[in-house]
Amino acid sequence: MPLTPDQLAEIEAARATPHPTLRAVSEGMEAHLYRAHPVLDHGFIRVIDYMGDDSAIVQAARVSYGAGTKHVQNDEGLIRYLMRHWHSTPFEMCEIKLHVKLPVFVARQWIRHRTANVNEYSARYSILDREFYIPAPDQLAAQSTVNNQGRGEVLTGEEAARVLELLKSDANRAYDHYEAMLSQDGQQGLARELARMNLPANIYTQWYWKVDLHNLFHFLRLRADPHAQYEIRVYAEAIAATVKDWVPLAYGAFEDYRMGGVTLSSKAIAVLKRRLAGETVTQEASGMSKGEWREFVEVWG
Numbered sequence: 001m002p003l004t005p006d007q008l009a010e011i012e013a014a015r016a017t018p019h020p021t022l023r024a025v026s027e028g029m030e031a032h033l034y035r036a037h038p039v040l041d042h043g044f045i046r047v048i049d050y051m052g053d054d055s056a057i058v059q060a061a062r063v064s065y066g067a068g069t070k071h072v073q074n075d076e077g078l079i080r081y082l083m084r085h086w087h088s089t090p091f092e093m094c095e096i097k098l099h100v101k102l103p104v105f106v107a108r109q110w111i112r113h114r115t116a117n118v119n120e121y122s123a124r125y126s127i128l129d130r131e132f133y134i135p136a137p138d139q140l141a142a143q144s145t146v147n148n149q150g151r152g153e154v155l156t157g158e159e160a161a162r163v164l165e166l167l168k169s170d171a172n173r174a175y176d177h178y179e180a181m182l183s184q185d186g187q188q189g190l191a192r193e194l195a196r197m198n199l200p201a202n203i204y205t206q207w208y209w210k211v212d213l214h215n216l217f218h219f220l221r222l223r224a225d226p227h228a229q230y231e232i233r234v235y236a237e238a239i240a241a242t243v244k245d246w247v248p249l250a251y252g253a254f255e256d257y258r259m260g261g262v263t264l265s266s267k268a269i270a271v272l273k274r275r276l277a278g279e280t281v282t283q284e285a286s287g288m289s290k291g292e293w294r295e296f297v298e299v300w301g
């Protein structure tokens, strides 16, 4: 269960007592506020707080451009202009604070995004729950044969059962020993800060994560991408769905220029021009490496 009954009651109580405010409010985001969106088998994301909306981005941009923005017809046009030209600071005027419950190995990838503020559950102070991420059958896959950082065919039958059994029994044995090492039944026991060290990387942790919209887009660009590991991608996708409701115009521009767009090298532009002129260009004649060429062909055929 992602949240305890007490936590769920707290969320409902918070949602039942709204306060009038003079601050910018995003109706789309208000619908998400405090509520948990389940991710993986025991995880979730939920919005604890946010600042700003699409108008906050426009407002900040108009401060820097002043009368110069008059030629831009509307807010959407201005936001798309900012995104297209990498004018990023107006997007930093919006912020979001999330409560995230996630496996430790996902947290290891996530924490590499340094442009955020984090406060994590303390396993020195508190005892961790017996909650481990066990992949669903469709995610239990073998090593990819073409990508060192990816997975290939899904395991089936006896092989899937063998691997699942190992994952579950290892996690439970490690947790049994964790409990046995902690001070209990009148024994002196080991400090929590030490006993935790034998726990596996699929145990769940929790944190509050606060980030501005510009850096959140950067995170989503990398982690909602098909090349990101599935277990962090599903968190990024859950956050992306929330951001879409929070700042629909900014999210639309992000989807168009960043998620859906591609960056072209000067060599790629030259190949495209030659192709448009009717020439058949090979990898050898393109000046690109095999890897570059493969990625180019994936997009351009």
Ligand SMILES: Cc1cc2nc3c(=O)[nH]c(=O)nc-3n(C[C@H](O)[C@H](O)[C@H](O)COP(=O)(O)OP(=O)(O)OC[C@H]3O[C@@H](n4cnc5c(N)ncnc54)[C@H](O)[C@@H]3O)c2cc1C
Pocket: 112, 113, 114, 115, 116, 215, 218, 222, 223, 227, 228, 229
């Ligand atoms: C598919 C994938 C595979 C990966 N594989 C590996 C791997 O094998 N090994 C590994 O170690 N990592 C790996 N990473 C992590 C990756 O290298 C980045 O550390 C991570 O994505 C965070 O990106 P970032 O530094 O741009 O983000 P942030 O830390 O949020 O920074 C955002 C931007 O701020 C600027 N910035 C922030 N801090 C500094 C600073 N101190 N100095 C200069 N500029 C700064 C940079 O412009 C940066 O792009 C992988 C990431 C992905 C998405």
